[in-house]
Amino acid sequence: MKCARFYGVHDVRSEEIDKPVCGGKEVLIKVAYAGICGSDLHIYNKGMFVQNIPETMGHEFVGVVEEIGSGVTEYQPGDYVTADPMVPCGHCISCQSGSFNTCEELGFIGEVRPGCFAEYIVMPEDKLIPVPKASNLRSMALTEPLAVALHICERAQFRAGDRIAVIGAGPIGLLTIIAARSIYGVQDITAVDISDTRLELAEAVGAADVTKNLKEDRLFDKVIEAAGNPHTLKLAAEHVMPNGKLYVVSIFEENTEFDINRLVASQITLVGCNVYTREDLIRAVKAISEGEVEVDPLISGEFDLTQCAEAFRILSSKNKSAAKILFKM
Missing domain, CATH: 3.90.180.10 (Medium-chain alcohol dehydrogenases, catalytic domain)
Structure with a gap:
């Protein structure tokens, strides 16, 4: 074979x-x-x-x-x-x-x-x-990458009124946007990426706003880091609201320095999200087969x-x- x-x-x-x-x-x-x-x-x-x-x-x-x-x-x-x-x-x-x-x-x-x-x-x-x-x-x-996105959504406990940013519009970031909007009812979603093509795709699948750069004063309740490099992790931490949450879902190829004082000063909660559970996989099968997500x-x-x-x-x-x-x- x-x-x-x-x-x-x-x-x-x-x-x-x-x-x-x-x-x-x-x-x-x-x-x-x-x-x-x-x-x-x-x-x-x-x-x-x-x-x-x-x-x-x-x-x-x-x-x-x-x-x-x-x-x-x-x-x-x-x-x-x-x-x-x-x-x-x-x-x-x-x-x-x-x-x-x-x-x-x-x-x-x-x-x-x-x-x-x-x-x-x-x-x-x-x-x-x-x-x-x-x-x-x-x-x-x-199914499997959607299960990753569903696991992120569950860890983040998305609600319809959340204001979220997804840093990195690769497949996992894009699927998180799709699931957050289609299943959890989140409307205020900003996608951040350096690729014009991926930003266009993010907008097409449900991001309310897309950008290559976030203004310094633009803050979000929940930020998803889905790019996996030191710059995007720093960027993500800088744009979380005080008392907000930062979800890191990427695999980093190198050790990364991180300003922990930013988290302490603003009482930001840092949450890791690793792959999925079997239940997430079963839920992903249902979501695709029943047309909940495209x-x-x-x-x-x-x-x-x-x-x-x-x-x-x-x-x-x-x-x-x-x-x-x-x-x-």
């Missing part, structure tokens, strides 16, 4: 490997679509997270059950599914309490075991999430696995003109 494998920084290759075989409590899934995530770009640009080289990348996908193991009871061939791609350790304090997204050694498929940038993937039955048969599989490929505008293009190097090059370019790129199998 075709797959896209990581060999090193800026070295992603299309290869032919053996089709996997499912065990007793496992399911073989024919992948329909798989999305390139920001964390995949961290792997591509910095070699972060990956434990084995080469490794089949990817953790965002939707597909169709092709075969089931002898012990599988909940799924049948032909079922549409997505999956929880987290691979927690199972024994740390967080895992013991059921908070798998805060596992001390949390990994994902595509990092610590083969991922979904392949024509087929095997997953344990208990990691699967059913997708309604009538669903548009192309849209459902964004995610298709974020899809910038579809590529074959043989074009993986080009897809990663586009998403890593400085102009940031693309949002979400999918591999179509």
